[in-house]
Amino acid sequence: MSKERPLSVQSVITPATTLILFDHDGTLVDSEAVHYTLWQTLLGRYGITLSESLHNDMLVGMPVAQNAIDVTRHFSLPANPTDIAAQKHQLTREYLKDRAFPLIEDARIAIERCHQAGYQLGIVTGGSQLSVEQTLTHHKLREYISLTVSVEDVEQSKPHPESYLKALAMASVSAANAVAVEDTMHGMKAxxxxGISCVVIPTAQSASHDFSAAQATYSSLTQWLDKEMTA
Incomplete structure (x- = not known):
């Protein structure tokens, strides 16, 4: 994890803020290690060994469709990206059949704090709606989250801004009224x-990403909220 490294003297949360949009994978749920294992399983079918460093550099934070294109090209796989993506989605569905990804340690407390402070909360993810639904159901978070945007809801996922623009439209607020919370460079770019101010909470997988465009970077959700919100 990176140390606290605010990139702006201004707070990310301002008096104008009414909406906080959380990324899902890596920000609220500890899913990247699972995704790494699933990609290892899939690529193992083709005799390919995926290193953790390559996974972190090439796959973390990007939607499965783009991941499939990248691994097919990088490893010259004898399959098309659509088939690779379908295999990965199937492995993910099997994992999520009767469970959810585990929550990041302080994710529940962070969501409760933001909700109690009166902010509208949403989830904007490049992952699947199934993954988000399992999180909301199994971790009993549905009462706090008023909107979700997943990969199925947009034509172009992160790092394209469409998912965030859709969330703003759903909430009927302007970008100046929103804050995004991300863990990867790709989500931050989106x-x-x-036009949304972004705070980044890097994970071990995304620690090497370039977060220079973020308004602030912290080591945890709690550290960020302790800095910007009263207890």
Whole structure:
């Protein structure tokens, strides 16, 4: 994890803020290690060994469709990206059949704090709606989240801004009234391109990403909220 590294003297949350949009994978749920294992399983079918460093550099934070294109090209796989993506989606569905990804340690407390402070909360993800639904159901978070945007809801997922623009439209607020919380460079780029101030909480998988366009970077959700919100 990176140390606290605010990139702006201004707070990310301002008096104008009414909406906080959380990324899902890596921000609220600890899913990247699972995705790495699933990609290892899939690529193992083709005799390919996926290193953790390559996974982190090439796959983390991007939607499965783009992941499939990248691994097919990188490893010269004897399959088309559509088939690779379908296999990965199937492995993910099997994992999520009767469970959810585990929550990041302080995710529940962070969501409760933001909700109690009166902010509208949403989830904007490049992952699947199934994954988000399992999180909301199994971790009993549905009462706090008023909107979700997943990969199925847009034509172009992160790092394109469409998912964040859709969330703003759903909430009927402007970008100036919103804050995004991300863990990867790709998600940060999507939020910033939509005009939304972005705070980044890097994970071990995304620690090497370039977060220079973020308004602030912290080591945890709690550290961020302790800095910007009263207890």
């Amino acid at each position: 939020a910033v391109a939509a």
